[in-house]
Amino acid sequence: MSEAAVKKKSKTPLIMFIVFVLPVVLAYLALTFDWFNKGSTNKGELLTPPLDLSSVVSDREPLWRLLFVMPQECAQGCENALYSLNQIWVALGKESDRVEPLVLAHQKSEKIELTDMQRHPNIKVLSTDEQNVNNVFKDASTDGIFIADTLGNVILKYPIKLQQEDAIQQSRDILADLRKLLKLSRIG
Template sequence: MSRSEVKKYRKTPLLLAIVFVLPVVLAYLALSYDWFNKASTNKGQLLETVLDLNLINSELEPKWRLLFVMPQTCQQSCENALYSINQIWVALGKESDRVEPVVLVHNNSANPQSTQIVKHPSVVVLQVDEQNVNKVFKDDAADGIFISDTLGNIILKYPLKQQEQEAIQQSRDILSDLRKLLKLSRIG
């Protein structure tokens, strides 16, 4: 063997180590020292405990739902939420048949006829018992806009916004999350 062949054979294992081992070491270091953002892609708050919408009404058609529980008094944040769920539904376009905007109204809720909801016939007003709402939301507050999957599991929550511009931005976030869910789901 000549010297050039010996050098060639010595370089081969070194090159293999660089090509296969170096990326693994770099990936380990990147994860260990947080070189990359480990953030999630959803913009809403992912609920850790399963909230079952079927406790309210088990006869609901399997669809994705935008939920809002009508509070006792409908102030600006409530009006923003009612407007937002309708606008999100409209913005879904051809996917809107897979999503149903729902407002849950119970005995102590504000009168839905005196709110924005009368301007939006696409929003379904569902009369429910307050005890069933309390069963669904347990210790969690029911103030917010929620996304429910086709099986009736409430999975994402978005807080209510007082300012109109914040509510509009939040609507964009909800729409973004909902589009991702619809894209990944074949059901509903």
């Protein structure tokens, strides 16, 4: 055998190792030592574990829900949230029949005047007692806009925005997340 052939034969296992084994080892090390940011495409805060809303909405049709809990005083952030719920529902277009914008109101919530809710005609109001709301949210804050799946699991939370421009941008984020969920869901 010539000297060139011997050198070529000795390089072959090294090349095979570099091409096939090294990428697997590097991928394992990257996963083990968190060398990269694990990507998430949702814009909202993922609630783990999800909150169980099924006790409150058990008698309602199984739909995706945009949920807002009416606070004691409806200030600018509250108005922005109601406006966002309505606009997101409208922006869903043909998918809007799969989503229900829902406001939970309890005894301590600011009384929602009928004339005030006419500005948001697509939003449904569900009156419940404060204990039910506390059972759903337990230690979690009710200050936000939530997305609940068809089984009554509250899975995503978005903070309330006080500035209208910020609320509009957040509405786009909620809409993007909701469209992804509806695309992946066969239910509701």
